[in-house]
Amino acid sequence: xxxxxxxxxxxxxxxxxxxxxxxxxxxxxxxxxxxxxxxxxxxxxxxxxxxxxxxxxxxxxxxxxxxxxxxxxxxxxxxxxxxxxxxxxxxxxxxxxxxxxxxxxxxxxxxxxxxxxxxxxxxxxxxxxxxxxxxxxxxxxxxxxxxxxxxxxxxxxxxxxxxxxxxxxxxxxxxxxxxxxxxxxxxxxxxxxxxxxxxxxxxxxxxxxxxxxxxxxxxxxxxxxxxxxxxxxxxxxxxxxxxxxxxxxxxxxxxxxxxxxxxxxxxxxxxxxxxxxxxxxxxxxxxxxxxxxxxxxxxxxxxxxxxxxxxxxxxxxxxxxxxxxxxxxxxxxxxx
Ligand code: F6P
Numbered sequence: 226x227x228x229x230x231x232x233x234x235x236x237x238x239x240x241x242x243x244x245x246x247x248x249x250x251x252x253x254x255x256x257x258x259x260x261x262x263x264x265x266x267x268x269x270x271x272x273x274x275x276x277x278x279x280x281x282x283x284x285x286x287x288x289x290x291x292x293x294x295x296x297x298x299x300x301x302x303x304x305x306x307x308x309x310x311x312x313x314x315x316x317x318x319x320x321x322x323x324x325x326x327x328x329x330x331x332x333x334x335x336x337x338x339x340x341x342x343x344x345x346x347x348x349x350x351x352x353x354x355x356x357x358x359x360x361x362x363x364x365x366x367x368x369x370x371x372x373x374x375x376x377x378x379x380x381x382x383x384x385x386x387x388x389x390x391x392x393x394x395x396x397x398x399x400x401x402x403x404x405x406x407x408x409x410x411x412x413x414x415x416x417x418x419x420x421x422x423x424x425x426x427x428x429x430x431x432x433x434x435x436x437x438x439x440x441x442x443x444x445x446x447x448x449x450x451x452x453x454x455x456x457x458x459x460x461x462x463x464x465x466x467x468x469x470x471x472x473x474x475x476x477x478x479x480x481x482x483x484x485x486x487x488x489x490x491x492x493x494x495x496x497x498x499x500x501x502x503x504x505x506x507x508x509x510x511x512x513x514x515x516x517x518x519x520x521x522x523x524x525x526x527x528x529x530x531x532x533x534x535x536x537x538x539x540x541x542x543x544x545x546x547x548x549x550x551x552x553x554x555x556x557x558x559x560x561x
Contacts, residue, residue: 246505
C-alpha cells in the first residue's frame with residue numbers, strides 16, 4: 226500500500242512526532258510506502274509530494290513545527306488559489322495519479338471537515354486531530370494542547386512575582402480560538418484569580434469586586450487569565466480590553482500580556498510526544514483494517530476512532546460543569 230500524509234491548518238507541537246508515528250509504523254510494521262504531501266491540501270492540488278523513508282524520520286520526536294509545511298487551503302472553498310478549477314475533483318485525480326491508497330490528514334476542525342468531504346467523494350482518508358486549542362470534537366485531547374498549557378502556565382507563574390512586586394493586576398491573554406481550554410487549564414494550574422472563557426459570560430463589575438475583595442483581605446495583586454475568544458468591544462484584543470475595564474472598575478494599576486504564537490512553537494512535552502506517537506501509529510491500524518473516513522481519538526486513556534461525519538463541523542467547548550470550573554469556583558476563582 227502507498228499512503229500519503231499531510232499536515233493542514235495552524236501548526237502545533239507534536240506534529241512531527243505524529244508524522245514519525247505514522248511513517249515508522251507504516252514502514253516497519255505494515256510494509257507500506259509513505260509519501261509526504263507538502264503544505265496541506267495545497268500539495269494535493271499541486272502534486273508537491275516526496276517519498277518519506279526511514280532516514281527522514283530521525284530527530285522528529287522533539288522537533289516543533291511540521292517538516293511537511295502547512296497551509297490553510299480549504300479545497301471546498303474559494304481561497305484565491307486555483308479557484309478556476311474544481312479543486313476537490315483535482316485532488317481525487319491527483320491522488321489517483323500518485324497512486325495513493327489513503328491520505329492521512331493531520332489537522333484541526335477545518336481539516337476534519339475537508340477529510341470528511343473528500344472521503345464522501347471516494348478518497349480514502351484517515352484523520353488525526355492536532356491543535357493547541359483542544360477544540361476538536363470527538364477526542365478528549367488533541368496533541369499540542371498539553372505543550373501550550375505548559376508554556377502558558379510557565380508564563381503566568383512568572384507574572385506572579387512582578388505583579389506582587391508592583392501590587393498590580395496582571396491580565397494575560399492566551400489562545401484557544403472560540404474555546405477556553407488553554408485559559409482554563411493554564412489559569413487553574415498557575416493559580417489565576419480570575420479566569421475568563423468564551424463559553425462563560427462575564428460581568429465586569431463582578432470581576433472588579435473580586436479584585437477589590439482580594440485587596441481587602443491583604444492580597445495586593447491579582448492574576449487575570451483571559452482566552453482570546455472572550456467578548457470584547459470588538460476593537461481591542463481581549464487582554465487590552467479587560468485590563469482597561471479592570472483599571473476603570475478598581476483604580477488599581479493593571480498591565481496586560483498577550484502570549485501569542487510562543488504557545489504553539491518549539492518542542493512538544495513528553496505527554497504530547499506520546500499522544501502523537503500513539504495516534505499516528507493507530508492511524509496505520511485503521512488503514513490496514515480498511516477503516517477509512519475515521520478520526521483517531523483519545524477517550525480516557527484509550528486510543529480509538531470516530532467516524533469523520535460525526536465529528537466534522539462540531540466544536541468541543543468547555544462547559545460550566547467541567548470539574549476544573551466547579552472546583553475552581555469552590556476555591557474562590559472568579560469565572561466572570
Ligand atoms: O493553532 C490554533 C490557533 O493558535 C488559535 O488559537 C488562533 O486563533 C489561531 O490559531 C491563529 O493562527 P493563525 O494566525 O496562524 O491563523
